[in-house]
Amino acid sequence: MTHADSDPKRESVIDENLKRVYKEALEEGVPDRFRDLLEELKKQDSQKGSAK
Amino acid sequence: MSSGDPRDELVEHLPAMRAFAISLTRNGATADDMVQDTLVKAWTNIDKFQAGTNMRAWLFTILRNTYYSSRRKTRREVADIDGVHTEALAEKPAHDGRLAMKDFRAAFSLLTDEQREALLLVGASGFSYEEAAGMCGVAVGTIKSRTNRARQRLAELMQLDDDEKLELTDDATMSVISASKAASF
Numbered sequence: 470m471t472h473a474d475s476d477p478k479r480e481s482v483i484d485e486n487l488k489r490v491y492k493e494a495l496e497e498g499v500p501d502r503f504r505d506l507l508e509e510l511k512k513q514d515s516q517k518g519s520a521k
Numbered sequence: 522m523s524s525g526d527p528r529d530e531l532v533e534h535l536p537a538m539r540a541f542a543i544s545l546t547r548n549g550a551t552a553d554d555m556v557q558d559t560l561v562k563a564w565t566n567i568d569k570f571q572a573g574t575n576m577r578a579w580l581f582t583i584l585r586n587t588y589y590s591s592r593r594k595t596r597r598e599v600a601d602i603d604g605v606h607t608e609a610l611a612e613k614p615a616h617d618g619r620l621a622m623k624d625f626r627a628a629f630s631l632l633t634d635e636q637r638e639a640l641l642l643v644g645a646s647g648f649s650y651e652e653a654a655g656m657c658g659v660a661v662g663t664i665k666s667r668t669n670r671a672r673q674r675l676a677e678l679m680q681l682d683d684d685e686k687l688e689l690t691d692d693a694t695m696s697v698i699s700a701s702k703a704a705s706f
Contacts, residue, residue, distance in 0.1 A: 479676050484644045486625040491645035493622075494540035503535050503556060510564045511528075 527576065528567050531560060534580050537646070541581055544641050545588060547630050555591070559584045578648065582656045585638060592634070628678035636671035643668050 538559060542552035562583050563570070570579050629637065635657075642653040643664065650668075654661040675681075 476676075479681050480672055482681060483672050483675050483679075486622070487629070487640060487644045489622065490626060490629065491540055491544055491641065494543045495536050497536075497539070497543075499535045499539055500553065502553075503539075503560060504532060506557060506560055507528075507532055507564070510561070514564075 526567075527570055527572060528564055530576055531563060531580075534577050537577055538580055538584055541641055541646065542584055542588070544629075544645070545585070545634065545637055555584055555587050558587045562587070575652070577646075578652055578656055581642070581646070585656065589634075624679060625675075628675050631678060632671050632674055636667050636674065639664050639667035640671045644672075 535556070538556050539552060542555045543549060546552050546555065559580060563580055570576065629640075632640070638657065639653060642648045642656060643650060648656070650661050650664050654664045657664065
């Protein structure tokens with residue numbers, strides 16, 4: 470890659486925006502279904518896992 | 522409890538998993554299905570997780586593999602043709618140094634999945650090129666060229682390559698960007 474491909478100023482503007490978009494997604498919160506799913510998996514395991 | 526079940530840590534990674542999935546797919550329903558599949562896979566294959574290694578990297582790897590295998594099933598690979606969707610970004614972004622989030626999202630969605638993925642892993646999530654390469658199962662150079670091309674493509678779409686760009690990206694402008702970000706929240 471030539472140095473023209475990695476203009477540091479352009480890169481920082483893009484990464485700044487990228488991080489902002491990503492941060493928004495991070496802060497969106499997580500639906501309960503995932504925590505419920507983990508609980509459910511745990512329950513199933515402890516039922517069949519008593520032999521383990 | 523100190524050497525606890527690594528599965529107890531899964532919950533901590535949920536927000537990052539979901540953010541990665543949503544950013545990669547740009548579709549909340551698809552993303553949530555991916556996260557769900559990944560949780561089940563991670564739970565049942567936890568013995569394959571090496572204690573002491575980066576769990577988030579492991580989870581993201583499962584997540585992206587889940588995505589690509591479902592993509593293969595549902596449709597032929599979308600052609601990686603630069604420029605094919607460019608006209609979708611008809612409006613030239615305002616040249617006031619502030620990249621509207623809307624514009625950035627639109628441009629980001631025009632990247633290929635592989636480019637988005639590379640940028641998300643390296644640019645947004647802070648993984649090293651080496652880590653990202655391991656997660657994607659490709660050479661380090663491939664990740665580097667994907668992120669380079671992705672940034673270049675974004676710059677084209679956002680028209681950051683115009684002559685005016687330099688004056689827009691100096692420190693003063695960065696503070697404007699920060700200020701406008703603060704104001705918009």
